[in-house]
Amino acid sequence: xxxxxxxxxxxxxxxxxxxxxxxxxxxxxxxxxxxxxxxxxxxxxxxxxxxxxxxxxxxxxxxxxxxxxxxxxxxxxxxxxxxxxxxxxxxxxxxxxxxxxxxxxxxxxxxxxxxxxxxxxxxxxxxxxxxxxxxxxxxxxxxxxxxxxxxxxxxxxxxxxxxxxxxxxxxxxxxxxxxxxxxxxxxxxxxxxxxxxxxxxxxxxxxxxxxxxxxxxxxxxxxxxxxxxx
Ligand SMILES: O=C(O)CCC(=O)C(=O)O
Numbered sequence: 001x002x003x004x005x006x007x008x009x010x011x012x013x014x015x016x017x018x019x020x021x022x023x024x025x026x027x028x029x030x031x032x033x034x035x036x037x038x039x040x041x042x043x044x045x046x047x048x049x050x051x052x053x054x055x056x057x058x059x060x061x062x063x064x065x066x067x068x069x070x071x072x073x074x075x076x077x078x079x080x081x082x083x084x085x086x087x088x089x090x091x092x093x094x095x096x097x098x099x100x101x102x103x104x105x106x107x108x109x110x111x112x113x114x115x116x117x118x119x120x121x122x123x124x125x126x127x128x129x130x131x132x133x134x135x136x137x138x139x140x141x142x143x144x145x146x147x148x149x150x151x152x153x154x155x156x157x158x159x160x161x162x163x164x165x166x167x168x169x170x171x172x173x174x175x176x177x178x179x180x181x182x183x184x185x186x187x188x189x190x191x192x193x194x195x196x197x198x199x200x201x202x203x204x205x206x207x208x209x210x211x212x213x214x215x216x217x218x219x220x221x222x223x224x225x226x227x228x229x230x
Contacts, residue, residue, distance in 0.1 A: 017140030017187035024180035083227040093194040106185040131194035139188035
């Protein structure tokens with residue numbers, strides 16, 4: 001299947017801290033992944049939780065997505081030193097899980113480890129009303145302070161305490177399911193609340209440049225080099 005990776009992706013990623021790739025996977029694949037996500041969540045998830053880790057370790061369908069040539073092809077554009085898969089997770093909102101994800105940067109969750117980036121793919125069409133991703137372009141170039149907050153579900157416990165952007169700086173990603181958003185672990189992002197009474201499932205897969213394991217990596221059993229360091 002064709003991969004809609006455009007030239008200039010690396011420069012955009014460097015400038016904005018994220019890039020949006022339309023039609024990274026098809027609507028039919030999103031249906032299959034959502035059905036599989038539901039199966040895994042029904043089998044393993046903690047009641048009340050809206051985040052489920054280790055999808056690729058549990059499900060061959062998600063493992064194939066983590067290693068999919070279209071995903072890896074897009075990552076190659078912005079990762080000149082090779083690509084290693086680390087981990088993934090489902091984050092879902094539904095009519096009874098409406099939470100907005102607080103503003104944060106992902107490296108709050110893996111301090112003092114090597115830089116990483118993630119690919120966020122919604123499995124439902126995603127817009128402001130049903131909890132899409134929000135990002136602050138260019139925010140990856142600044143250092144941010146963190147405060148412990150967290151959602152009632154216990155998810156997303158870190159929040160930025162020194163926000164200084166204006167509403168006009170925020171990009172609210174109004175995107176079709178199957179779109180990929182690749183973003184730096186230093187990019188300020190969050191998501192809107194789901195007031196639409198509809199599902200919003202997303203799979204988020206995290207990668208870094210290949211290198212010997214750090215202690216942090218050992219929690220992720222299906223980490224794998226996909227493009228060797230050049
Ligand atoms: O899907 C969401 O609501 C946001 C997920 C997110 O911010 C993250 O996993 O870092």
